[in-house]
Amino acid sequence: MEIDGRRDDKRVQNELLFRAVNEKLRALNVEFEGFANELAVFVCECNRIECMTQMELGVEAFDAVCAQPLRFVVVPGHEMPGVEQVVGRNGTYVVVEELAYVH
Numbered sequence: 764m765e766i767d768g769r770r771d772d773k774r775v776q777n778e779l780l781f782r783a784v785n786e787k788l789r790a791l792n793v794e795f796e797g798f799a800n801e802l803a804v805f806v807c808e809c810n811r812i813e814c815m816t817q818m819e820l821g822v823e824a825f826d827a828v829c830a831q832p833l834r835f836v837v838v839p840g841h842e843m844p845g846v847e848q849v850v851g852r853n854g855t856y857v858v859v860e861e862l863a864y865v866h
């Protein structure tokens with residue numbers, strides 16, 4: 764069985780790129796909103812390169828996702844069964860956990 768390591772790397776890189784964008788958005792949101800419970804706008808962290816879908820979630824909820832290195836937030840419908848496991852669901856977002864690195 765062949766493992767497409769390069770595609771996997773690209774997929775994870777994309778998620779990490781959007782995580783970096785979201786970290787910046789988070790900092791801006793906290794700065795402007797003043798307190799962390801406010802809903803903030805983040806971008807979908809799914810592995811579709813072209814996806815820039817925005818979603819709202821609380822800064823605290825985002826922090827909780829970030830605290831787990833394998834977890835990402837995506838908009839509903841952008842989760843990838845088999846690659847990611849859904850660990851949380853809300854009206855506007857889905858929390859997924861990468862299965863690729865789970866051994």
Ligand SMILES: [Zn+2]
Nearest residue numbers: 807809814841
């Ligand atoms: Zn997406």
